[in-house]
Amino acid sequence: VKNVRVKALAQWVSDVTGNRNGLVPLPVEASARRFYRTTLGERSVVVMDAPPDTEDNAHFVALSNCFRHAEVSVPEVLASDLEQGFLLVEDFGDNLLERTYGLGQDDKVLGLALAMLVRIQGISDPIIPAYTTERFTAELGIFRKWVLQDLIGVSTVPFDDVIDFLVRTCDTQPKVTIHRDFHCRNLLLKSNGTIGAVDFQDALVGPISYDLASILYDCYYQFSDATIETSIARYLQLAREAGHSTTDDEEDFTRALEITAVQRQLKAVGIFARLKLKQDRASHLENIVPVMRRVCELMTKHRELVACAKWLETTTLHPIRDAVARLR
Incomplete structure:
Protein backbone atom coordinates (compact mmCIF):
# COMPACT_ATOMS: atom_id res chain seq x y z
CA VAL A 1 0.00 0.00 0.00
CA ASP A 91 9.56 25.43 1.91
CA PHE A 92 10.84 27.21 5.03
CA GLY A 93 14.21 25.42 4.93
CA ASP A 94 15.88 23.29 7.63
CA ASN A 95 17.04 25.82 10.20
CA LEU A 96 14.91 24.59 13.10
CA LEU A 97 15.02 26.68 16.26
CA GLU A 98 16.45 23.58 17.94
CA ARG A 99 19.64 24.10 15.89
CA THR A 100 19.94 27.75 16.88
CA TYR A 101 19.63 27.24 20.65
CA GLY A 102 22.70 27.39 22.87
CA LEU A 103 24.73 29.44 20.37
CA GLY A 104 24.47 32.76 22.17
CA GLN A 105 21.35 33.98 20.37
CA ASP A 106 18.63 32.43 22.52
CA ASP A 107 17.29 35.84 23.60
CA LYS A 108 16.98 37.07 20.04
CA VAL A 109 15.38 33.86 18.75
CA LEU A 110 12.96 33.59 21.69
CA GLY A 111 12.03 37.24 21.12
CA LEU A 112 10.95 36.38 17.55
CA ALA A 113 9.01 33.34 18.81
CA LEU A 114 7.24 35.33 21.55
CA ALA A 115 6.20 38.01 19.05
CA MET A 116 4.73 35.30 16.79
CA LEU A 117 2.99 33.62 19.75
CA VAL A 118 1.27 36.88 20.68
CA ARG A 119 0.15 37.38 17.04
CA ILE A 120 -1.35 33.87 17.04
CA GLN A 121 -3.21 34.72 20.27
CA GLY A 122 -4.79 37.66 18.47
CA ILE A 123 -6.44 35.42 15.85
CA SER A 124 -10.19 34.97 16.18
CA ASP A 125 -11.86 32.68 13.66
CA PRO A 126 -14.83 30.29 13.95
CA ILE A 127 -12.88 27.57 12.05
CA ILE A 128 -10.68 27.11 15.14
CA PRO A 129 -12.34 24.71 17.62
CA ALA A 130 -12.25 24.96 21.42
CA TYR A 131 -9.87 22.98 23.63
CA THR A 132 -12.41 21.08 25.74
CA THR A 133 -12.01 19.62 29.24
CA GLU A 134 -12.72 16.22 27.65
CA ARG A 135 -9.71 16.65 25.40
CA PHE A 136 -7.41 17.70 28.27
CA THR A 137 -8.55 14.65 30.22
CA ALA A 138 -8.14 12.30 27.24
CA GLU A 139 -4.59 13.60 26.69
CA LEU A 140 -3.64 12.74 30.27
CA GLY A 141 -5.24 9.36 29.56
CA ILE A 142 -2.56 8.79 26.89
CA PHE A 143 0.12 8.98 29.61
CA ARG A 144 -1.96 6.84 31.95
CA LYS A 145 -2.46 4.06 29.39
CA TRP A 146 0.76 4.00 27.36
CA VAL A 147 3.26 4.79 30.13
CA LEU A 148 1.81 3.74 33.49
CA GLN A 149 -0.21 0.72 32.29
CA ASP A 150 1.44 -0.54 29.09
CA LEU A 151 5.08 0.53 29.40
CA ILE A 152 5.67 -0.26 33.10
CA GLY A 153 2.41 -1.84 34.40
CA VAL A 154 1.82 0.03 37.67
CA SER A 155 -1.27 1.19 39.56
CA THR A 156 -2.47 4.57 38.28
CA VAL A 157 -4.13 5.72 41.52
CA PRO A 158 -1.69 8.47 42.63
CA PHE A 159 -1.77 9.91 39.10
CA ASP A 160 -5.57 9.70 38.85
CA ASP A 161 -5.77 11.91 41.95
CA VAL A 162 -4.23 14.93 40.14
CA ILE A 163 -6.03 14.69 36.78
CA ASP A 164 -8.93 16.96 37.79
CA PHE A 165 -6.57 19.57 39.21
CA LEU A 166 -4.41 19.62 36.05
CA VAL A 167 -7.46 19.86 33.78
CA ARG A 168 -9.09 22.57 35.91
CA THR A 169 -5.91 24.68 35.94
CA CYS A 170 -5.70 24.49 32.14
CA ASP A 171 -9.38 25.14 31.63
CA THR A 172 -9.86 28.14 33.93
CA GLN A 173 -7.29 30.36 32.20
CA PRO A 174 -8.27 33.09 29.71
CA LYS A 175 -8.78 31.51 26.25
CA VAL A 176 -6.94 32.51 23.07
CA THR A 177 -5.96 30.86 19.80
CA ILE A 178 -3.01 28.50 20.36
CA HIS A 179 -0.75 26.75 17.85
CA ARG A 180 -0.69 23.77 20.25
CA ASP A 181 2.69 22.37 19.23
CA PHE A 182 4.77 25.52 19.54
CA HIS A 183 8.27 24.09 20.07
CA CYS A 184 11.78 24.16 18.61
CA ARG A 185 11.14 21.50 15.94
CA ASN A 186 8.06 23.27 14.57
CA LEU A 187 9.61 26.74 14.42
CA LEU A 188 12.24 27.69 11.86
CA LEU A 189 14.51 30.64 11.25
CA LYS A 190 13.97 31.47 7.59
CA SER A 191 16.74 32.68 5.28
CA ASN A 192 15.48 36.27 5.60
CA GLY A 193 15.96 36.21 9.39
CA THR A 194 12.26 35.97 10.25
CA ILE A 195 10.57 33.06 11.98
CA GLY A 196 8.11 30.58 10.48
CA ALA A 197 5.86 27.94 12.05
CA VAL A 198 4.86 24.53 10.71
CA ASP A 199 2.59 21.77 12.08
CA PHE A 200 -0.12 24.32 12.92
CA GLN A 201 -3.11 22.20 11.84
CA ASP A 202 -4.11 21.23 15.40
CA ALA A 203 -4.64 24.85 16.51
CA LEU A 204 -7.39 25.35 19.10
CA VAL A 205 -8.82 28.07 21.30
CA GLY A 206 -7.24 27.20 24.64
CA PRO A 207 -5.33 28.34 27.75
CA ILE A 208 -3.39 31.57 27.33
CA SER A 209 -0.22 30.02 28.82
CA TYR A 210 -0.26 26.90 26.61
CA ASP A 211 2.03 27.90 23.72
CA LEU A 212 4.41 29.63 26.11
CA ALA A 213 4.58 26.39 28.13
CA SER A 214 5.34 24.52 24.88
CA ILE A 215 8.33 26.66 23.97
CA LEU A 216 9.81 27.39 27.42
CA TYR A 217 9.36 23.83 28.74
CA ASP A 218 10.28 22.20 25.45
CA CYS A 219 10.53 18.41 25.30
CA TYR A 220 13.66 18.72 23.12
CA TYR A 221 15.63 21.46 24.88
CA GLN A 222 16.07 22.71 28.43
CA PHE A 223 16.44 26.45 29.04
CA SER A 224 18.02 27.91 32.17
CA ASP A 225 15.69 29.16 34.90
CA ALA A 226 16.94 32.70 34.19
CA THR A 227 16.00 32.48 30.50
CA ILE A 228 12.56 31.15 31.40
CA GLU A 229 12.00 33.91 33.95
CA THR A 230 13.06 36.67 31.52
CA SER A 231 10.90 35.19 28.76
CA ILE A 232 7.80 35.10 30.99
CA ALA A 233 8.26 38.81 31.79
CA ARG A 234 8.83 39.61 28.10
CA TYR A 235 5.75 37.64 27.08
CA LEU A 236 3.52 39.37 29.65
CA GLN A 237 4.67 42.77 28.44
CA LEU A 238 4.00 41.85 24.76
CA ALA A 239 0.61 40.36 25.65
CA ARG A 240 -0.41 43.47 27.58
CA GLU A 241 0.68 45.68 24.66
CA ALA A 242 -1.45 43.52 22.33
CA GLY A 243 -4.45 43.87 24.65
CA HIS A 244 -4.65 40.19 25.66
CA SER A 245 -6.32 39.48 29.00
CA THR A 246 -3.38 38.09 30.99
CA THR A 247 -3.07 38.49 34.73
CA ASP A 248 -1.02 41.38 36.10
CA ASP A 249 0.40 39.04 38.72
CA GLU A 250 3.52 37.36 37.33
CA GLU A 251 3.53 34.80 40.15
CA ASP A 252 -0.05 33.65 39.42
CA PHE A 253 0.69 33.45 35.72
CA THR A 254 3.90 31.47 36.28
CA ARG A 255 2.03 28.99 38.48
CA ALA A 256 -0.61 28.42 35.76
CA LEU A 257 2.14 28.20 33.12
CA GLU A 258 4.11 25.54 35.03
CA ILE A 259 1.02 23.41 35.72
CA THR A 260 0.00 23.69 32.05
CA ALA A 261 3.54 22.58 31.12
CA VAL A 262 3.07 19.51 33.35
CA GLN A 263 -0.16 18.56 31.54
CA ARG A 264 1.48 19.07 28.16
CA GLN A 265 4.67 17.16 28.96
CA LEU A 266 2.79 14.18 30.42
CA LYS A 267 0.74 14.03 27.21
CA ALA A 268 3.96 14.19 25.17
CA VAL A 269 5.61 11.35 27.12
CA GLY A 270 2.47 9.27 26.54
CA ILE A 271 2.64 9.96 22.80
CA PHE A 272 6.38 9.11 22.70
CA ALA A 273 5.68 5.74 24.37
CA ARG A 274 2.67 5.07 22.12
CA LEU A 275 4.76 5.73 19.00
CA LYS A 276 7.03 2.83 19.96
CA LEU A 277 4.51 0.44 21.50
CA LYS A 278 1.79 0.87 18.87
CA GLN A 279 3.71 1.83 15.71
CA ASP A 280 7.20 0.52 16.51
CA ARG A 281 8.69 3.98 15.98
CA ALA A 282 11.61 4.56 18.34
CA SER A 283 12.22 8.17 17.20
CA HIS A 284 11.18 9.78 20.51
CA LEU A 285 12.22 7.15 23.06
CA GLU A 286 15.33 9.12 24.06
CA ASN A 287 13.16 12.06 25.16
CA ILE A 288 11.01 10.11 27.62
CA VAL A 289 13.32 10.01 30.67
CA PRO A 290 14.62 13.62 30.49
CA VAL A 291 11.06 14.94 30.10
CA MET A 292 9.80 12.81 33.00
CA ARG A 293 12.56 14.21 35.22
CA ARG A 294 11.55 17.76 34.32
CA VAL A 295 7.87 16.97 34.93
CA CYS A 296 8.71 15.76 38.44
CA GLU A 297 10.76 18.91 39.10
CA LEU A 298 7.90 21.18 38.02
CA MET A 299 5.33 19.19 39.98
CA THR A 300 7.27 19.48 43.24
CA LYS A 301 6.87 23.29 43.06
CA HIS A 302 3.08 23.02 43.53
CA ARG A 303 1.63 21.59 46.73
CA GLU A 304 -1.32 19.94 44.95
CA LEU A 305 1.14 17.91 42.84
CA VAL A 306 3.88 17.10 45.39
CA ALA A 307 2.53 13.68 46.45
CA CYS A 308 2.13 12.56 42.83
CA ALA A 309 5.63 13.89 41.96
CA LYS A 310 7.15 11.86 44.81
CA TRP A 311 5.28 8.78 43.65
CA LEU A 312 6.41 9.27 40.04
CA GLU A 313 10.02 9.74 41.17
CA THR A 314 10.16 6.76 43.54
CA THR A 315 7.88 4.28 41.76
CA THR A 316 7.97 4.99 38.03
CA LEU A 317 11.26 6.66 36.99
CA HIS A 318 13.48 3.57 37.31
CA PRO A 319 11.03 1.20 35.59
CA ILE A 320 10.50 3.77 32.81
CA ARG A 321 14.26 4.08 32.30
CA ASP A 322 14.66 0.28 32.21
CA ALA A 323 11.74 -0.14 29.80
CA VAL A 324 13.11 2.53 27.45
CA ALA A 325 16.56 0.91 27.52
CA ARG A 326 15.00 -2.47 26.63
CA LEU A 327 13.01 -1.03 23.74
CA ARG A 328 15.83 0.92 22.09
Whole structure:
Protein backbone atom coordinates (compact mmCIF):
# COMPACT_ATOMS: atom_id res chain seq x y z
CA VAL A 1 0.00 0.00 0.00
CA LYS A 2 2.83 2.35 0.96
CA ASN A 3 4.63 1.86 -2.39
CA VAL A 4 1.42 2.39 -4.36
CA ARG A 5 0.85 5.61 -2.42
CA VAL A 6 4.40 6.89 -3.02
CA LYS A 7 4.03 6.16 -6.76
CA ALA A 8 0.69 8.02 -6.91
CA LEU A 9 2.25 10.94 -5.02
CA ALA A 10 5.25 11.07 -7.37
CA GLN A 11 2.92 11.07 -10.38
CA TRP A 12 0.81 13.88 -8.91
CA VAL A 13 3.90 15.98 -8.12
CA SER A 14 5.24 15.43 -11.62
CA ASP A 15 1.89 16.54 -13.12
CA VAL A 16 1.76 19.67 -10.93
CA THR A 17 5.39 20.77 -11.19
CA GLY A 18 6.17 19.58 -14.69
CA ASN A 19 9.42 18.04 -13.50
CA ARG A 20 10.60 14.51 -12.81
CA ASN A 21 13.29 15.43 -10.30
CA GLY A 22 12.02 12.87 -7.83
CA LEU A 23 11.16 13.28 -4.16
CA VAL A 24 13.74 13.65 -1.42
CA PRO A 25 12.32 12.27 1.86
CA LEU A 26 12.45 14.52 4.94
CA PRO A 27 12.83 13.23 8.54
CA VAL A 28 9.81 11.37 9.87
CA GLU A 29 7.79 13.17 12.54
CA ALA A 30 5.35 11.95 15.19
CA SER A 31 2.28 11.77 12.90
CA ALA A 32 0.87 9.80 9.96
CA ARG A 33 2.08 12.45 7.53
CA ARG A 34 5.20 12.11 5.36
CA PHE A 35 7.20 14.95 3.84
CA TYR A 36 9.46 15.27 0.79
CA ARG A 37 11.30 18.00 -1.08
CA THR A 38 11.14 18.73 -4.79
CA THR A 39 11.42 21.77 -7.04
CA LEU A 40 8.82 24.03 -8.63
CA GLY A 41 10.57 26.04 -11.32
CA GLU A 42 13.68 27.40 -9.60
CA ARG A 43 12.40 27.13 -6.05
CA SER A 44 12.49 24.31 -3.51
CA VAL A 45 9.06 23.22 -2.26
CA VAL A 46 7.79 20.70 0.27
CA VAL A 47 5.48 17.84 -0.70
CA MET A 48 3.11 16.66 2.01
CA ASP A 49 1.58 13.20 1.97
CA ALA A 50 -1.31 13.47 4.43
CA PRO A 51 -3.64 10.43 4.24
CA PRO A 52 -7.22 11.79 4.19
CA ASP A 53 -8.50 9.02 6.48
CA THR A 54 -6.39 10.45 9.36
CA GLU A 55 -5.74 14.07 8.32
CA ASP A 56 -8.25 16.90 7.82
CA ASN A 57 -6.55 18.51 4.83
CA ALA A 58 -9.29 21.01 4.01
CA HIS A 59 -8.91 22.34 7.55
CA PHE A 60 -5.11 22.53 7.06
CA VAL A 61 -5.58 24.69 3.95
CA ALA A 62 -8.17 26.92 5.67
CA LEU A 63 -5.92 27.37 8.73
CA SER A 64 -2.91 28.20 6.56
CA ASN A 65 -4.94 30.99 4.95
CA CYS A 66 -6.27 32.14 8.33
CA PHE A 67 -2.81 32.32 9.96
CA ARG A 68 -1.21 34.02 6.96
CA HIS A 69 -4.03 36.57 6.88
CA ALA A 70 -3.10 37.40 10.50
CA GLU A 71 0.55 37.85 9.43
CA VAL A 72 1.64 34.65 11.15
CA SER A 73 4.19 33.06 8.86
CA VAL A 74 3.09 29.50 8.05
CA PRO A 75 3.70 27.70 4.72
CA GLU A 76 1.45 28.74 1.85
CA VAL A 77 -0.38 25.86 0.15
CA LEU A 78 0.69 26.07 -3.52
CA ALA A 79 -1.31 23.11 -4.87
CA SER A 80 -3.43 20.33 -3.40
CA ASP A 81 -5.43 17.22 -4.15
CA LEU A 82 -7.46 16.92 -0.97
CA GLU A 83 -9.14 13.70 -2.05
CA GLN A 84 -5.81 11.88 -2.28
CA GLY A 85 -4.24 13.85 0.58
CA PHE A 86 -1.40 15.35 -1.48
CA LEU A 87 -0.24 18.94 -0.91
CA LEU A 88 2.54 21.11 -2.27
CA VAL A 89 3.57 23.79 0.25
CA GLU A 90 6.10 26.55 0.68
CA ASP A 91 9.56 25.43 1.91
CA PHE A 92 10.84 27.21 5.03
CA GLY A 93 14.21 25.42 4.93
CA ASP A 94 15.88 23.29 7.63
CA ASN A 95 17.04 25.82 10.20
CA LEU A 96 14.91 24.59 13.10
CA LEU A 97 15.02 26.68 16.26
CA GLU A 98 16.45 23.58 17.94
CA ARG A 99 19.64 24.10 15.89
CA THR A 100 19.94 27.75 16.88
CA TYR A 101 19.63 27.24 20.65
CA GLY A 102 22.70 27.39 22.87
CA LEU A 103 24.73 29.44 20.37
CA GLY A 104 24.47 32.76 22.17
CA GLN A 105 21.35 33.98 20.37
CA ASP A 106 18.63 32.43 22.52
CA ASP A 107 17.29 35.84 23.60
CA LYS A 108 16.98 37.07 20.04
CA VAL A 109 15.38 33.86 18.75
CA LEU A 110 12.96 33.59 21.69
CA GLY A 111 12.03 37.24 21.12
CA LEU A 112 10.95 36.38 17.55
CA ALA A 113 9.01 33.34 18.81
CA LEU A 114 7.24 35.33 21.55
CA ALA A 115 6.20 38.01 19.05
CA MET A 116 4.73 35.30 16.79
CA LEU A 117 2.99 33.62 19.75
CA VAL A 118 1.27 36.88 20.68
CA ARG A 119 0.15 37.38 17.04
CA ILE A 120 -1.35 33.87 17.04
CA GLN A 121 -3.21 34.72 20.27
CA GLY A 122 -4.79 37.66 18.47
CA ILE A 123 -6.44 35.42 15.85
CA SER A 124 -10.19 34.97 16.18
CA ASP A 125 -11.86 32.68 13.66
CA PRO A 126 -14.83 30.29 13.95
CA ILE A 127 -12.88 27.57 12.05
CA ILE A 128 -10.68 27.11 15.14
CA PRO A 129 -12.34 24.71 17.62
CA ALA A 130 -12.25 24.96 21.42
CA TYR A 131 -9.87 22.98 23.63
CA THR A 132 -12.41 21.08 25.74
CA THR A 133 -12.01 19.62 29.24
CA GLU A 134 -12.72 16.22 27.65
CA ARG A 135 -9.71 16.65 25.40
CA PHE A 136 -7.41 17.70 28.27
CA THR A 137 -8.55 14.65 30.22
CA ALA A 138 -8.14 12.30 27.24
CA GLU A 139 -4.59 13.60 26.69
CA LEU A 140 -3.64 12.74 30.27
CA GLY A 141 -5.24 9.36 29.56
CA ILE A 142 -2.56 8.79 26.89
CA PHE A 143 0.12 8.98 29.61
CA ARG A 144 -1.96 6.84 31.95
CA LYS A 145 -2.46 4.06 29.39
CA TRP A 146 0.76 4.00 27.36
CA VAL A 147 3.26 4.79 30.13
CA LEU A 148 1.81 3.74 33.49
CA GLN A 149 -0.21 0.72 32.29
CA ASP A 150 1.44 -0.54 29.09
CA LEU A 151 5.08 0.53 29.40
CA ILE A 152 5.67 -0.26 33.10
CA GLY A 153 2.41 -1.84 34.40
CA VAL A 154 1.82 0.03 37.67
CA SER A 155 -1.27 1.19 39.56
CA THR A 156 -2.47 4.57 38.28
CA VAL A 157 -4.13 5.72 41.52
CA PRO A 158 -1.69 8.47 42.63
CA PHE A 159 -1.77 9.91 39.10
CA ASP A 160 -5.57 9.70 38.85
CA ASP A 161 -5.77 11.91 41.95
CA VAL A 162 -4.23 14.93 40.14
CA ILE A 163 -6.03 14.69 36.78
CA ASP A 164 -8.93 16.96 37.79
CA PHE A 165 -6.57 19.57 39.21
CA LEU A 166 -4.41 19.62 36.05
CA VAL A 167 -7.46 19.86 33.78
CA ARG A 168 -9.09 22.57 35.91
CA THR A 169 -5.91 24.68 35.94
CA CYS A 170 -5.70 24.49 32.14
CA ASP A 171 -9.38 25.14 31.63
CA THR A 172 -9.86 28.14 33.93
CA GLN A 173 -7.29 30.36 32.20
CA PRO A 174 -8.27 33.09 29.71
CA LYS A 175 -8.78 31.51 26.25
CA VAL A 176 -6.94 32.51 23.07
CA THR A 177 -5.96 30.86 19.80
CA ILE A 178 -3.01 28.50 20.36
CA HIS A 179 -0.75 26.75 17.85
CA ARG A 180 -0.69 23.77 20.25
CA ASP A 181 2.69 22.37 19.23
CA PHE A 182 4.77 25.52 19.54
CA HIS A 183 8.27 24.09 20.07
CA CYS A 184 11.78 24.16 18.61
CA ARG A 185 11.14 21.50 15.94
CA ASN A 186 8.06 23.27 14.57
CA LEU A 187 9.61 26.74 14.42
CA LEU A 188 12.24 27.69 11.86
CA LEU A 189 14.51 30.64 11.25
CA LYS A 190 13.97 31.47 7.59
CA SER A 191 16.74 32.68 5.28
CA ASN A 192 15.48 36.27 5.60
CA GLY A 193 15.96 36.21 9.39
CA THR A 194 12.26 35.97 10.25
CA ILE A 195 10.57 33.06 11.98
CA GLY A 196 8.11 30.58 10.48
CA ALA A 197 5.86 27.94 12.05
CA VAL A 198 4.86 24.53 10.71
CA ASP A 199 2.59 21.77 12.08
CA PHE A 200 -0.12 24.32 12.92
CA GLN A 201 -3.11 22.20 11.84
CA ASP A 202 -4.11 21.23 15.40
CA ALA A 203 -4.64 24.85 16.51
CA LEU A 204 -7.39 25.35 19.10
CA VAL A 205 -8.82 28.07 21.30
CA GLY A 206 -7.24 27.20 24.64
CA PRO A 207 -5.33 28.34 27.75
CA ILE A 208 -3.39 31.57 27.33
CA SER A 209 -0.22 30.02 28.82
CA TYR A 210 -0.26 26.90 26.61
CA ASP A 211 2.03 27.90 23.72
CA LEU A 212 4.41 29.63 26.11
CA ALA A 213 4.58 26.39 28.13
CA SER A 214 5.34 24.52 24.88
CA ILE A 215 8.33 26.66 23.97
CA LEU A 216 9.81 27.39 27.42
CA TYR A 217 9.36 23.83 28.74
CA ASP A 218 10.28 22.20 25.45
CA CYS A 219 10.53 18.41 25.30
CA TYR A 220 13.66 18.72 23.12
CA TYR A 221 15.63 21.46 24.88
CA GLN A 222 16.07 22.71 28.43
CA PHE A 223 16.44 26.45 29.04
CA SER A 224 18.02 27.91 32.17
CA ASP A 225 15.69 29.16 34.90
CA ALA A 226 16.94 32.70 34.19
CA THR A 227 16.00 32.48 30.50
CA ILE A 228 12.56 31.15 31.40
CA GLU A 229 12.00 33.91 33.95
CA THR A 230 13.06 36.67 31.52
CA SER A 231 10.90 35.19 28.76
CA ILE A 232 7.80 35.10 30.99
CA ALA A 233 8.26 38.81 31.79
CA ARG A 234 8.83 39.61 28.10
CA TYR A 235 5.75 37.64 27.08
CA LEU A 236 3.52 39.37 29.65
CA GLN A 237 4.67 42.77 28.44
CA LEU A 238 4.00 41.85 24.76
CA ALA A 239 0.61 40.36 25.65
CA ARG A 240 -0.41 43.47 27.58
CA GLU A 241 0.68 45.68 24.66
CA ALA A 242 -1.45 43.52 22.33
CA GLY A 243 -4.45 43.87 24.65
CA HIS A 244 -4.65 40.19 25.66
CA SER A 245 -6.32 39.48 29.00
CA THR A 246 -3.38 38.09 30.99
CA THR A 247 -3.07 38.49 34.73
CA ASP A 248 -1.02 41.38 36.10
CA ASP A 249 0.40 39.04 38.72
CA GLU A 250 3.52 37.36 37.33
CA GLU A 251 3.53 34.80 40.15
CA ASP A 252 -0.05 33.65 39.42
CA PHE A 253 0.69 33.45 35.72
CA THR A 254 3.90 31.47 36.28
CA ARG A 255 2.03 28.99 38.48
CA ALA A 256 -0.61 28.42 35.76
CA LEU A 257 2.14 28.20 33.12
CA GLU A 258 4.11 25.54 35.03
CA ILE A 259 1.02 23.41 35.72
CA THR A 260 0.00 23.69 32.05
CA ALA A 261 3.54 22.58 31.12
CA VAL A 262 3.07 19.51 33.35
CA GLN A 263 -0.16 18.56 31.54
CA ARG A 264 1.48 19.07 28.16
CA GLN A 265 4.67 17.16 28.96
CA LEU A 266 2.79 14.18 30.42
CA LYS A 267 0.74 14.03 27.21
CA ALA A 268 3.96 14.19 25.17
CA VAL A 269 5.61 11.35 27.12
CA GLY A 270 2.47 9.27 26.54
CA ILE A 271 2.64 9.96 22.80
CA PHE A 272 6.38 9.11 22.70
CA ALA A 273 5.68 5.74 24.37
CA ARG A 274 2.67 5.07 22.12
CA LEU A 275 4.76 5.73 19.00
CA LYS A 276 7.03 2.83 19.96
CA LEU A 277 4.51 0.44 21.50
CA LYS A 278 1.79 0.87 18.87
CA GLN A 279 3.71 1.83 15.71
CA ASP A 280 7.20 0.52 16.51
CA ARG A 281 8.69 3.98 15.98
CA ALA A 282 11.61 4.56 18.34
CA SER A 283 12.22 8.17 17.20
CA HIS A 284 11.18 9.78 20.51
CA LEU A 285 12.22 7.15 23.06
CA GLU A 286 15.33 9.12 24.06
CA ASN A 287 13.16 12.06 25.16
CA ILE A 288 11.01 10.11 27.62
CA VAL A 289 13.32 10.01 30.67
CA PRO A 290 14.62 13.62 30.49
CA VAL A 291 11.06 14.94 30.10
CA MET A 292 9.80 12.81 33.00
CA ARG A 293 12.56 14.21 35.22
CA ARG A 294 11.55 17.76 34.32
CA VAL A 295 7.87 16.97 34.93
CA CYS A 296 8.71 15.76 38.44
CA GLU A 297 10.76 18.91 39.10
CA LEU A 298 7.90 21.18 38.02
CA MET A 299 5.33 19.19 39.98
CA THR A 300 7.27 19.48 43.24
CA LYS A 301 6.87 23.29 43.06
CA HIS A 302 3.08 23.02 43.53
CA ARG A 303 1.63 21.59 46.73
CA GLU A 304 -1.32 19.94 44.95
CA LEU A 305 1.14 17.91 42.84
CA VAL A 306 3.88 17.10 45.39
CA ALA A 307 2.53 13.68 46.45
CA CYS A 308 2.13 12.56 42.83
CA ALA A 309 5.63 13.89 41.96
CA LYS A 310 7.15 11.86 44.81
CA TRP A 311 5.28 8.78 43.65
CA LEU A 312 6.41 9.27 40.04
CA GLU A 313 10.02 9.74 41.17
CA THR A 314 10.16 6.76 43.54
CA THR A 315 7.88 4.28 41.76
CA THR A 316 7.97 4.99 38.03
CA LEU A 317 11.26 6.66 36.99
CA HIS A 318 13.48 3.57 37.31
CA PRO A 319 11.03 1.20 35.59
CA ILE A 320 10.50 3.77 32.81
CA ARG A 321 14.26 4.08 32.30
CA ASP A 322 14.66 0.28 32.21
CA ALA A 323 11.74 -0.14 29.80
CA VAL A 324 13.11 2.53 27.45
CA ALA A 325 16.56 0.91 27.52
CA ARG A 326 15.00 -2.47 26.63
CA LEU A 327 13.01 -1.03 23.74
CA ARG A 328 15.83 0.92 22.09
